[in-house]
Amino acid sequence: MKLMILLLYRTIPGVVPVATVDADTLNCRSAPNTDAAVQRTYKNGQKVAITCQVNGESVDGYTIWDKTSDGCYVSDKYVHTGKDGFITDVRCNGVEHSPSKIPGLMKDDYPYKGHCHDETWDKWMYYRCQCTSFVAWRINDRLGVSFSNKYKGQPWGNAIEWKGAARNSGVTVNSNPVPGSIAWKGAYEWSEYGHVAWVSKVNGDKVTIEEYNAATPEGYGTRVVSKGYFEYIHVKV
Structure with missing residues (x-):
């Protein structure tokens, strides 16, 4: 219930x-x-x-x-509450919880799996079953960060816009992947809207990512790519 x-x-x-x-x-x-x-x-x-x-x-x-x-x-x-995010400026002291799920198991735990078209939008203001929606879910669930399309007051928009939004928000973007960081790519052969994915493993110059709506349309997949294929957004790690 x-x-x-x-x-x-x-x-x-x-x-x-x-x-x-x-x-x-x-x-x-x-x-x-x-x-x-x-x-x-x-x-x-x-x-x-x-x-x-x-x-x-x-x-x-x-x-x-x-x-x-x-x-x-x-x-x-x-x-x-009638709004997203905090409704009061008063924070509870000394009890910030550090999530233990970084990067977490490699599995399709996306909450809208099988419900891509029941409604248009997810709770983070993205189209369901897109790469951005999946990564927004992982940022919330695995990193414990209240992330949405308006994170830190910036319009994050399509995946291609995430790099600029991150930098405008003071979020680090670099070429150094770590588990729990976000793999980012601008317009490329698969999509003019760019792509984002979840970094699960890093082994030398190889990076294992989890993603949605890449090789499998509106579905889950994993890939091992060279480190230099993406740039990396560090929302928390």
Whole structure:
């Protein structure tokens, strides 16, 4: 059963956002990750105050966790705020979660697999089952970064635009791949819109990537390429 919180918030400085639980049971944990102990549960219709927010373990691409006035954390996956990203400038101190999934297993874990055309857009403002959507998913899920087509206020757009958007955002772009970095290529023989992929392994001058919508249209694939074939965007690593 999908759990939800409907959040009613105001932007008046000093006013603590108040959430209303809209689920049978919602676990509130001691830290912003799903392995943390459950300190209490919330019931349907119960109101909770959100005192601060922090990046935590990715839950289906949602990395923001909300600390309630009871001193425990709920994933923002189960919160409807009416906007993307943080809703308050108050950050929870000393609890930033470092994801342990970099680079992670090589597998097709893309959440829209088999649902490419159920709707047009994914939750990160990209066309489903495109290379950009897959990599946006990996950045959120594996790196624990709340990435979208408007990351750091820049329009990232098609893959060909990612290099410029990264540099305008202060994100490093270079020729040095590491697992968890983003392989980037401008217009080339396969696509005038460029291409991005997830770096899974680096072995000497060979790089293993995972990608969508390359050799397999709107599907998953892996390749081993020479290091110099791509440039590399380092969103986190």
